[in-house]
Amino acid sequence: MTPLLHKKLLPIAAACLILSSCGQTDAQNEQATSNQNAIPTVETTTPRGSNESGQVSDPLDSSVTTDQNANSGNSSDPSGQTAGADQNAENAATEMAEPQLMYHINKAYNVVPNDESIEKKVVLLTFDDGPKEKEMIDGLIDTLDKHQAKAIFFVNGYRVKAHPELLQLIKERGQIIGNHSWDHIDLKKESAANMRKQIEDVQKIVKDTTGEAPRFFRPPFGSGNETTHQIADDNDLVYMTWSNGSLDWDSKNKNKPDAVIANVLEQLHAGSNILMHELPWTVEALDELLTQLEQKGYGFVDPRSIGPAPVEAEAGGTK
Numbered sequence: 001m002t003p004l005l006h007k008k009l010l011p012i013a014a015a016c017l018i019l020s021s022c023g024q025t026d027a028q029n030e031q032a033t034s035n036q037n038a039i040p041t042v043e044t045t046t047p048r049g050s051n052e053s054g055q056v057s058d059p060l061d062s063s064v065t066t067d068q069n070a071n072s073g074n075s076s077d078p079s080g081q082t083a084g085a086d087q088n089a090e091n092a093a094t095e096m097a098e099p100q101l102m103y104h105i106n107k108a109y110n111v112v113p114n115d116e117s118i119e120k121k122v123v124l125l126t127f128d129d130g131p132k133e134k135e136m137i138d139g140l141i142d143t144l145d146k147h148q149a150k151a152i153f154f155v156n157g158y159r160v161k162a163h164p165e166l167l168q169l170i171k172e173r174g175q176i177i178g179n180h181s182w183d184h185i186d187l188k189k190e191s192a193a194n195m196r197k198q199i200e201d202v203q204k205i206v207k208d209t210t211g212e213a214p215r216f217f218r219p220p221f222g223s224g225n226e227t228t229h230q231i232a233d234d235n236d237l238v239y240m241t242w243s244n245g246s247l248d249w250d251s252k253n254k255n256k257p258d259a260v261i262a263n264v265l266e267q268l269h270a271g272s273n274i275l276m277h278e279l280p281w282t283v284e285a286l287d288e289l290l291t292q293l294e295q296k297g298y299g300f301v302d303p304r305s306i307g308p309a310p311v312e313a314e315a316g317g318t319k
Contacts, residue, residue, distance in 0.1 A: 099302050099304050099305040100305065101114070101305060101306070101307035102114055102118045102305045103118070103122075103301055103305055103306045103307075104238075104306060104307060104308060104309040104310065105238060105239070105240045105273070105306065105309075106271075106309070108243055109240050109241045109242055109243045109273050110243045110269075110270075110271035110272070110273055111123070111124045111271040111272075111273055111301050111306065112271055114310050119299060120270045120271065121270045121297055121298055121299065122270070122271065122298060122299045122300065122301040123244070123268075123271070123272040123273075123274055123293060123298050123299075123300060123301065124151075124152070124271075124272070124273045124274060124300075124301050124303065124306070125144070125149060125150070125151035125152070125274055125276070125300060126151060126152045126153075126154060126178070126218070126242065126273065126274060126275055126276065127140060127151060127152070127153050127154065127276050127277060127278055127282075128154045128180055128218065128275065128276070128277050128278075129154070129156060129159075129180065129184065129277050129278060130153055130154075130155050130156070130159060130166070130170075130277075130278040131153070131155055131159055131160065131163055131166035131167050131169070131170060131278070132159065132166070132278045133166075133278070134166060134169065136278045136279070136280065136283050137153075137166060137169055137170060137278065138169075138173075139283040139286075140278070140282075140283055140286060141170070141173045141175055143283075143286045143287045143290065144175065144286075144290075145173075146287065146290075147287075147290040147291075147294065147300065148300075149290060149300035150174070150175060150176060150300065150301075150302045150303055150304070151175055151176065151300075151303070152175075152176045152177070152178040152216050152303045153170050153175055153176065153177055153178065153278075154178040154179065154180035154216070154218045155167060155170075155177060155178065155179070155180055155202070155206070156180050156181060156182060156183065156184050156202070157181070157182030157183070157198075157201050157202040157205055158182055158183055158184075160202070160205050160206065160209060161205060164205075164209045167206065167209050167210060168209060168210060171210040171212075176215075176216070176303040176304065177206055177210065177212075177214050178214050178215075178216035178217065178218060179199060179202045179203060179206070179214040179216065179217045179218070179237060180202070180217075180218055180219075180220060181198045181199060181202060181219065181220055182197070182198045182199075182201050182202055183198060184220045185198070185220060186220065186221055186223045187199075187219050187220065187223060187224055187228050188219075188223045188224055188225050188228065189223075192227050192231075195227060195228060195231060196231050199217065199228075199231050199232065199235065199237075200231070200235060202214070203235055203237075213235075214237065215236070215237065215238060216237060216238050216240065216303065216306075217232045217235075217237040217238070217239050217240070218239075218240055218241060218242075219241070222241035222242065224239075224241075238306060238307065238308065240273060241273075241275075242273045242274065242275035243267075243269075243271070243272055243273040244264060244267040244268065244269070244272040244273060244274045244275065245263065245267070245274075245275045246260045246263050246264050246274060246275060246276045246277075246282070247259075247260070247263045248260045248263075248276055248277050248279050248281065248282045248285075249277050249279070253281070254281065255280075255281050256281060257281045257282070257284040257285030257288070258285070260276075260281060260282055260285040260289070261285050261288055261289045261292065264289060265289075265292065268293075268296070268298075270298075
C-alpha cells in the first residue's frame, strides 16, 4: 500500500471504529433497560408486632422481590393469586377464632381452670377507667404485644362517648373491652333502674362503636349487690372485681413504677386477677412487671378463654 493511500484510509477506518463502538453502546443500553423492566424490586410495608388476633404495632419497612411475592401467592399468575387469597383467608379465620373456654372467675374473683388438666399458674391483666389517652393506650398495648399477652380494658361510657376512636384503637389492636359502668359511680347506692342504665348504656355504646358488646363487667370501686349481679347476668356478662390490686391509683404510688410492681408481686398467687389503670407510671412499670411474672413461671390468661363457671364448679361453691 502506498503511503498516500494509507493516509487516505486512516480517517475512514477511525470513523468506522467510532460508529461500531456507538452501535455496541446502544445495544447494551437497550439490554440494560430490558433487564430493569423484567423483575422490579417492590417496596412493601409489613406489620411489626402482629400476633394471633391481628393487631399491629409500629410498621416496619422491608423489601421483597416479585419472586418472594410469588411464593406468597402474589405473583401475576392468577392461580397463585387465588392460592394466596385462600391462604390469607384461612390465616385470618385462624387469627380471629376465639380460644376455647377453659377458665372461670370464682367467688374470690380469682381465675380458676375448669378442670385439672389446665394450667393454674396464670394471671389476668386488667386496666380500669379508660379510655383516656392514645399515648398511654399504645404504650400499654405495645408492652402487651411484646409479651404476647392479652388484657381487659374496663371502660366508662362517658369516656367512650368523648373519644370513641380510642375505644376503636383498643379493639383494632386486639385487646379485650370490658364494661365499667357509664359514670364510674358507686352502683350499690343507685336505684335498680339507674343501675341497669349505667350498665346497659355501656353495652350499647361499645357495641355501636366496635360491633361487639363487652363480655366482662367490673363495678366501680368493686361495689355491687345482688341487683348488680342480676343485671350483669341479664346481659350475659362475667362479673368480677379483682384479687390483686396494684394500688397504682393511690397518690402515694404516683410516679413510682417500682411501687406498682412491688404491690402486685407481694399479693401474687395463681389465678391473680390484677387490677391496674391507664396511668403513666403503670405504663412505665408494665414491661418489668410482666418480665418478672414470666421469670416466676406465670402465664397470662387470654380473657377470651374465660367464661361462666361450669355447672360442677358452681355446685361446688367455686363460682
